[in-house]
Amino acid sequence: MPLTRRNFIQMVPASAAALTLTGGAKAAEPIHHVTVLGGGFAGCTVAKYLRMWSNGEIAVTLIEPNSNHVSCIMSNLILNKRLKTTDLTFEYNDLQVKYGVEVIHDRAKRIRGPQKQLRLKEAGWVSYDSLVVATGIQFDNIPGQDFRKVPHAWIAGGQSNNLRNKINKMPDTGTFVMTVPKAPYRCPPGPYERACIVADILGRRSGYLDGSGSVAPRVIVLDANPGIMAEKGTFTSAFNDLYGDIIEYIPNAQVESVDSDNLIVNTSQGSFAGDVLNVIPTHGAQNILRVSGLTGDSRWADVDPVTYASTNTLFQDVYVIGDAQGTGQPKSGHMANAQAKICADSIIRTAHGLSSYTEERLQNITTNSACFSPITYDQASWLTAVYSYNPDTGSMGLVPGSLGEAHNWSSRNFNDMFTWSDNLFADTFK
Ligand SMILES: Cc1cc2nc3c(=O)[nH]c(=O)nc-3n(C[C@H](O)[C@H](O)[C@H](O)COP(=O)(O)OP(=O)(O)OC[C@H]3O[C@@H](n4cnc5c(N)ncnc54)[C@H](O)[C@@H]3O)c2cc1C
Incomplete structure (x- = not known):
């Protein structure tokens, strides 16, 4: 539903208006x-869990x-056509119909913290x-990069299809050049997972991987960081052993500019030309x-991990x-x-006049992360990590011994990847 001046009334704070929930039923006055x-x-996730855990007492508007x-x-599986963008597209119907x-x-476009106001492109200022x-994220501007000619494919959708089409059309033994943003x-x-997938696509297409072709395609990975940033053992082994003649890994390569017409990326380690260029710019909030x-001098917003409230005192309740x-x-x-659930719980407590800082809750502020990485057409590895709140430092720290990595890539991991992602997608969007 587009926001217009006419339905603006639905955006005003709970203290001033009751929201109409889906299905036409008039909801009880929301408490927040x-x-x-x-x-x-x-x-x-936060929208769904705020509605679910507050038993509908909190009205939620998602913009x-x-x-x-x-x-x-x-979305890297769109590149090798294991998936289509439609397989990864989620509508907002369930959030509306099932959760209100x-x-x-x-x-x-802008937030005014002291006034508790927000400017929307179509509707203007609302409270x-x-x-x-x-x-999510915003890319730094790289001089010369035209995303149609040199896609990032780091926000999925049209960009993923664009990169897939370019890989489709490039010569089987051509050169694919990609960059890794600064951490x-x-x-x-x-x-690194993308480098493996592209090496697999070109290695199969050229026949180099099964020995039917003698010329190796090239995948050049230009990393702005001093080394591989995750699953170092797995990717080092994949780059050196599985795709040894195909992948060339170059660390400490800061991108300086891009020539989008001639498909050249200029970096602190030299200039590299490719048949396809995939430059993923460094990013921030x-x-x-x-x-x-909200970000101050940083690229990201500083928050209290007990609530995910901004630490900037001008932004109360943000x-x-x-x-x-x-x-x-x-x-x-x-x-x-995981963060969305901690945040939802904290907002619901605040709305009920309860503290988010009880000893019991502080001991249970835990988040976790999982990433599955396809390494070949049908094999994957994985990485998990658990973080918990440290009251002494007021920050989240990696739980000792919680960093888990697959011993190697396998088809079993590849299948598990779909079970894991289906669960995450359902928990988030359905
Ligand atoms: C190739 C690839 C593989 C990945 N694999 C994994 C994995 O295996 N496991 C994993 O956990 N994560 C993985 N990720 C990371 C994951 O996709 C992101 O961390 C996640 O999407 C972040 O969620 P978010 O809600 O912060 O941002 P997003 O999911 O990007 O959502 C941000 C939303 O905000 C909207 N938006 C932007 N600006 C505005 C605005 N001004 N006003 C209103 N709305 C706005 C956007 O349209 C978007 O819908 C992968 C990412 C990539 C690129």
């Missing part, structure tokens, strides 16, 4: 109204510019009681957080979850889902 920005992993969400998770979340398609910001970035193993002052927050936990959809 939460506006959520962004309908991705973090935003949909999202797109009519559906295409999951980045599993009001969904409005608009884009948030909020509590605001959860879950708007922290979205999905630590994701770029979306512009709305930066222009509103929470930031998912990739946009800056607690140092990995930027993953699984993690975004």
Whole structure:
């Protein structure tokens, strides 16, 4: 539903208006109204759980510019055609019909913390009681990069299809050049997983992997970081052993500019030309957080991990979850889902006049992350980590011994990947 001046009344705080829940039934007066920005992993989870755990006492409005969400998770499988974007597309119907979340398609442009107001592209300034910001990432501008010619494919959808089509058309023994952004970035193993998938596609197509072709295609991985950032053992082994003649890994390569017409990327380690160029720019929180002052001098928003409330005192009742927050936990959809539940629980407590800082709750502030990485057409590895709250430092720390990695890539892991992602998708969107 587009937000217009006429239905603006639905956006005003709970103290001033009751929301109409789906199905036409007039809801009881809500005790609180939460506006959520962004309908991705973090935003949909918090919207759903706020409604579910408050037994409908909290009204939730979700603001999202797109009519559906295409999951980045599993989107590397669009490149080798194991999946289509439609397999990873989630509608907002369930949130609306099953949970009574009001969904409005608009884009948030600015937040005024002291006034508790939000500016939307279509509807202009509106007020909020509590605001959860879950708007994901924004890419740095790289001089010369035209995303149509040099896709990032790091926000899924049209970009993933664009990159797949370019790989489809490139010569079987051609050169694919990709970059890894400076950490922290979205999905630590994701770029290395992409390198493997592309090496597998080209290695099969050229016949090099089964010995029927003698010329190896090339996949050049230009990493802005000093080394592989996740599953180091797995990816080192995949790069050296499985795809040894195909993948060339170059660390400490900072991207300086791109020539989008001639498909050349200029880096601190030299210039590289490819038949296909996939430059994933370094990123930070979306512009709305930066222009509103929520990120301060950082790229990400500083929050209290007990509540996910902004630590900026000008932004009372503003929470930031998912990739946009800056607690140092990995930027993953699984993690975004976990943070959203902690945030929802805290908002519900606050709405009931209860504390989020009870000893028992503080001991149970735990999040976890899981990433599955396809390494070949039908084999995958995985990585998990658990984080818990440390009251002494007020921050989240990796639980000792919790970092788990697959011993090797296997078809069993590949199958488990679908079970895991189906569960996460259902818990988030359905
Ligand atoms: C190739 C790849 C593989 C991945 N694999 C995994 C994996 O195996 N496991 C895992 O856990 N994670 C994985 N991830 C990471 C995961 O996709 C992200 O961490 C996750 O999407 C972050 O969730 P989010 O809600 O913060 O952001 P998003 O899911 O990106 O959602 C943000 C939403 O906000 C909306 N939005 C943006 N700006 C505004 C605005 N101004 N106003 C309103 N709405 C706005 C966007 O349209 C979007 O719908 C992968 C990522 C990639 C790219």
